[in-house]
Amino acid sequence: MSIEIRNVSKRFGSFVALDDVSLEIPQGSLTAVLGPSGSGKSTLLRIVAGLERPDSGEVFLSGEDATGIAPQRRDVGFVFQHYAAFKHMTVRDNVAFALTIRKRPKQEIRERVDELLALVQLQGFADRYPSRLSGGQRQRMALARALAAKPRVLLLDEPFGALDARVRAELRDWLRRLHEEVHVTTVFVTHDQEEAMEVADRVAVMDHGGLEQVGAPAELYDEPASEFVLRFVGDAVRLGSSLVRPHEIVLKRWPGDGAVEVEVERIAVLGADARVELVEGNGERLMARLRRDELEDLDLAQGEIVWASAEPFRRLAGDAKAGRPLGNLGRDVDAVDHGAAGAAAAEVD
Amino acid sequence: MAKRLGLRAVALGYLLVILLAPLVMIFYRTFENGLKPVWDALSDPNTVHAFKITLIATAIAVPVNTVFGVLCALAIVRRRFRGKGLLNAFIDLPLALSPVVVGLALFLLYGRTGWFGTWFADHGIQVLFALPAIVLATIFVSVPFVAREVIPTLRELGNEQEQAAATLGATRWQRFWRITLPSIRWAVIYGVVLTTARCLGEYGAVAVVSGRVEGQTETATLRVEDYTLNFNTSGAYAVSVVLAATAVLVLVLMTLIKPREAV
Numbered sequence: 163m164s165i166e167i168r169n170v171s172k173r174f175g176s177f178v179a180l181d182d183v184s185l186e187i188p189q190g191s192l193t194a195v196l197g198p199s200g201s202g203k204s205t206l207l208r209i210v211a212g213l214e215r216p217d218s219g220e221v222f223l224s225g226e227d228a229t230g231i232a233p234q235r236r237d238v239g240f241v242f243q244h245y246a247a248f249k250h251m252t253v254r255d256n257v258a259f260a261l262t263i264r265k266r267p268k269q270e271i272r273e274r275v276d277e278l279l280a281l282v283q284l285q286g287f288a289d290r291y292p293s294r295l296s297g298g299q300r301q302r303m304a305l306a307r308a309l310a311a312k313p314r315v316l317l318l319d320e321p322f323g324a325l326d327a328r329v330r331a332e333l334r335d336w337l338r339r340l341h342e343e344v345h346v347t348t349v350f351v352t353h354d355q356e357e358a359m360e361v362a363d364r365v366a367v368m369d370h371g372g373l374e375q376v377g378a379p380a381e382l383y384d385e386p387a388s389e390f391v392l393r394f395v396g397d398a399v400r401l402g403s404s405l406v407r408p409h410e411i412v413l414k415r416w417p418g419d420g421a422v423e424v425e426v427e428r429i430a431v432l433g434a435d436a437r438v439e440l441v442e443g444n445g446e447r448l449m450a451r452l453r454r455d456e457l458e459d460l461d462l463a464q465g466e467i468v469w470a471s472a473e474p475f476r477r478l479a480g481d482a483k484a485g486r487p488l489g490n491l492g493r494d495v496d497a498v499d500h501g502a503a504g505a506a507a508a509e510v511d
Numbered sequence: 512m513a514k515r516l517g518l519r520a521v522a523l524g525y526l527l528v529i530l531l532a533p534l535v536m537i538f539y540r541t542f543e544n545g546l547k548p549v550w551d552a553l554s555d556p557n558t559v560h561a562f563k564i565t566l567i568a569t570a571i572a573v574p575v576n577t578v579f580g581v582l583c584a585l586a587i588v589r590r591r592f593r594g595k596g597l598l599n600a601f602i603d604l605p606l607a608l609s610p611v612v613v614g615l616a617l618f619l620l621y622g623r624t625g626w627f628g629t630w631f632a633d634h635g636i637q638v639l640f641a642l643p644a645i646v647l648a649t650i651f652v653s654v655p656f657v658a659r660e661v662i663p664t665l666r667e668l669g670n671e672q673e674q675a676a677a678t679l680g681a682t683r684w685q686r687f688w689r690i691t692l693p694s695i696r697w698a699v700i701y702g703v704v705l706t707t708a709r710c711l712g713e714y715g716a717v718a719v720v721s722g723r724v725e726g727q728t729e730t731a732t733l734r735v736e737d738y739t740l741n742f743n744t745s746g747a748y749a750v751s752v753v754l755a756a757t758a759v760l761v762l763v764l765m766t767l768i769k770p771r772e773a774v
Contacts, residue, residue: 213674233677240678246671250693260679263689304675311680 163314170219181371194362202371239308243320247292254288260311278306298329318350406472411450421469541748552746561734568649569710580657614719640722648716657702664698
């Protein structure tokens with residue numbers, strides 16, 4: 163089922179959680195909604211599920227207006243950060259809940275629950291109560307429960323947020339594989355950019371109740387539509403007046419157009435790459451990432467003066483994907499400056 | 512260690528003197544002269560009738576206040592509305608107000624010239640000095656217990672489980688019966704027990720509105736007073752013992768059936 167969010171706004175008192183957000187999620191995709199806390203990402207998900215009502219705007223599910231429809235009639239599966247396990251029911255009864263409610267025959271429920279428990283690898287735990295499961299097991303139970311009635315959309319709200327790092331990594335992989343198997347349209351909310359990039363095939367970046375950019379993980383990294391996306395997705399450093407990725411900085415021993423004079427403060431070798439810490443004349447610090455062979459060719463030493471430039475010409479050069487003119491996006495760096503610096507850098511090479 | 516022992520001794524000693532000693536005294540005095548006077552007092556038709564009245568009032572007040580208490584708790588915890596703070600405070604009114612005052616208020620309200628009394632009089636329904644007044648007084652004084660037990664449990668429960676149930680297709684009604692009620696069941700049961708105990712023991716408000724006519728509008732507690740005033744001490748003891756034993760039995764049952772984690 164496809165999801166279409168049209169001009170949705172939502173306030174909680176004086177706090178603007180969502181400000182005129184429009185987003186389309188195609189049938190069968192695995193989309194991450196990425197943003198810092200308070201960016202409105204969970205509210206957006208809850209509006210899709212019907213757990214929250216938008217102040218204005220509409221939600222379309224499979225092309226039908228679902229804005230006023232109660233959550234129990236939307237045919238969505240929802241997974242909560244803190245599992246929301248039914249504590250007074252066994253794992254089997256938890257997973258069976260949606261089917262019991264729908265008064266399916268006992269035999270069918272039994273078979274479906276067994277199948278789901280196998281899918282989430284909880285076969286031996288059917289008769290346990292949730293209080294006797296680990297966090298990861300509880301979340302897998304919650305996933306099985308959400309999938310039981312074959313929902314048309316699976317929504318996950320920070321599903322791995324409460325788990326430790328190792329279990330998180332395991333469940334990420336597992337979610338990815340599950341999606342390949344089941345192919346249900348899936349949207350998950352996260353504040354972890356690595357998680358979003360690794361699991362999703364499309365990422366929607368949100369900040370301050372607005373949508374910053376939607377695209378494939380590589381697109382967000384290579385062509386961020388705003389300074390926020392650039393900073394939030396991967397590392398970014400400031401060189402002169404523009405923002406670049408550390409690995410895009412080029413160091414030269416002679417001055418060039420647009421190149422900034424910097425002093426080498428420290429060199430750290432990290433396997434195949436090296437990190438070079440630099441200071442500009444005005445005291446501004448930045449970090450460049452070079453390949454080891456580049457570093458050896460330069461033959462740098464601590465305290466030496468070099469000239470740094472970058473190739474940000476692809477970046478912030480009027481991106482159409484965000485659907486917003488760049489003029490609105492610049493926060494503390496003027497978009498015009500990027501263009502100028504980009505053009506200058508391009509000329510050097 | 513000595514400090515903790517001291518604390519324990521104080522707590523136990525206090526309970527012993529204040530709670531247990533009077534209870535033991537009652538049991539002791541009741542059976543001092545054997546079972547015969549006890550049996551005579553309890554088999555007296557007026558005593559039997561008094562217990563019947565108490566049981567009827569309790570049987571009506573407990574379910575009414577259970578339903579009301581759960582609804583109130585849900586409204587207070589889950590809903591936002593004007594006057595919520597007022598409702599929350601009003602639930603406790605019967606705890607703060609002396610039952611005698613409650614009785615007097617009902618007396619005025621349902622009396623011949625009271626707001627409601629006139630209507631009932633016009634329709635030929637006797638409220639005061641009859642069963643309806645006894646039931647009303649019992650309901651009034653036992654309002655807070657279920658709501659007071661359920662409110663903190665509901666707060667702690669949160670509403671995520673219900674939201675999960677909603678996304679799984681459960682209607683409001685199904686969510687209540689399958690998720691909310693099972694989750695708060697111990698609080699409800701505990702509230703019911705306290706309500707029952709309060710109803711059985713109610714004296715002050717009922718004393719004012721019942722008219723306390725022997726064999727007609729006398730409840731068990733009023734019967735105790737009746738016996739006392741007539742110098743039939745063994746009768747008073749016998750009825751008291753039944754009331755006390757019921758209370759103790761209820762508490763013991765409670766402790767036995769309540770699961771460990773809920774204590």
